[in-house]
Amino acid sequence: MTILSLCLLVATAIGQVQRCAGLDPSAEVVTSYWLNQPIAIGGSFYDPADDRLYLSYGDSPNAGIRRYLLDVDQQTTEVEYLYENPEGESGRGLTRIGDLFYQITYQDGILNEFTLGFDDDENAILELQHQYAIPRDDNCVVPEGWGLTDDETFLYMSDGSHHIYRINPETLSEFDPHEFRIIYGADECPEDSHFDHIYSIFESDTGDRMEGINELELVNQNLYANIYDESLETYRVISIATEPDSESMTIERVYDFCLLHELLCEELLRAGVSTTCEGPANLNGIAYHNPTNSFLLSGINWPILFQATLDDNLNIQ
Numbered sequence: 458m459t460i461l462s463l464c465l466l467v468a469t470a471i472g473q474v475q476r477c478a479g480l481d482p483s484a485e486v487v488t489s490y491w492l493n494q495p496i497a498i499g500g501s502f503y504d505p506a507d508d509r510l511y512l513s514y515g516d517s518p519n520a521g522i523r524r525y526l527l528d529v530d531q532q533t534t535e536v537e538y539l540y541e542n543p544e545g546e547s548g549r550g551l552t553r554i555g556d557l558f559y560q561i562t563y564q565d566g567i568l569n570e571f572t573l574g575f576d577d578d579e580n581a582i583l584e585l586q587h588q589y590a591i592p593r594d595d596n597c598v599v600p601e602g603w604g605l606t607d608d609e610t611f612l613y614m615s616d617g618s619h620h621i622y623r624i625n626p627e628t629l630s631e632f633d634p635h636e637f638r639i640i641y642g643a644d645e646c647p648e649d650s651h652f653d654h655i656y657s658i659f660e661s662d663t664g665d666r667m668e669g670i671n672e673l674e675l676v677n678q679n680l681y682a683n684i685y686d687e688s689l690e691t692y693r694v695i696s697i698a699t700e701p702d703s704e705s706m707t708i709e710r711v712y713d714f715c716l717l718h719e720l721l722c723e724e725l726l727r728a729g730v731s732t733t734c735e736g737p738a739n740l741n742g743i744a745y746h747n748p749t750n751s752f753l754l755s756g757i758n759w760p761i762l763f764q765a766t767l768d769d770n771l772n773i774q
């Protein structure tokens with residue numbers, strides 16, 4: 458798919474779909490890539506250190522972590538299989554601080570910590586170093602694991618509510634995964650578990666809570682998040698200017714990427730993969746691509762990864 462054909466597809470899609478108003482004027486689809494196999498993406502980030510896109514995916518017992526090399530010319534990807542989660546763990550948010558990779562899992566409440574290594578055949582793998590419990594707040598909320606990102610010091614986790622939880626990785630050893638597994642959903646909470654900080658996210662125009670905070674990406678103090686709702690047709694990405702220790706944060710901008718789903722349908726029809734344009738919907742997975750100051754966006758079981766610029770004035774280093 459060329460940039461020109463993408464432009465034509467944009468025009469076609471706008472004409473055909475009434476409910477989709479098109480891209481935010483500041484957003485532009487740059488290109489796209491075929492994934493070799495659609496997966497239920499739960500979290501993603503791009504690592505400039507090795508020029509790879511890392512994806513955490515799947516529900517138990519088919520969860521894991523893969524990484525992809527993007528072929529700009531062929532608009533394809535080359536995949537490496539880094540880790541398979543054991544049964545009981547569903548892959549959600551994924552990020553890296555220094556040499557450590559972190560994956561949050563879903564309702565089992567586990568934060569996995571890995572280092573990158575190699576197997577006997579010199580294939581890259583993620584080696585599990587520790588498992589921690591997701592810490593809980595003082596009000597005895599027991600969050601699920603949804604999105605995960607970092608600012609190179611702290612982890613930031615979402616749980617599908619209007620909260621974002623800041624976690625200091627240096628305190629993770631205080632959280633016992635076995636304790637968490639046993640009392641998940643119980644009425645009593647331990648007194649020694651807490652988050653470093655909890656943010657509440659509100660809509661700027663109404664002041665309402667923004668529920669469904671999903672996959673996260675923190676870029677230069679701007680926090681981006683996919684928004685989930687039960688309609689399974691949500692394509693919104695919000696941006697928030699973070700203030701480190703404020704208790705509440707207001708959404709600065711909402712990007713509607715419904716057009717990406719229309720582009721996806723067009724490509725599936727063109728490739729003969731689908732004859733109905735029905736199928737995968739929800740946008741999920743947002744990763745900042747440093748070399749091009751753009752974002753890599755995909756969805757749950759989308760076979761295509763889109764690359765888009767969101768804002769001209771991010772001025773990201």
Ligand SMILES: [Ca+2]
Binds near residue numbers: 501502742744
């Ligand atoms: Ca991300």
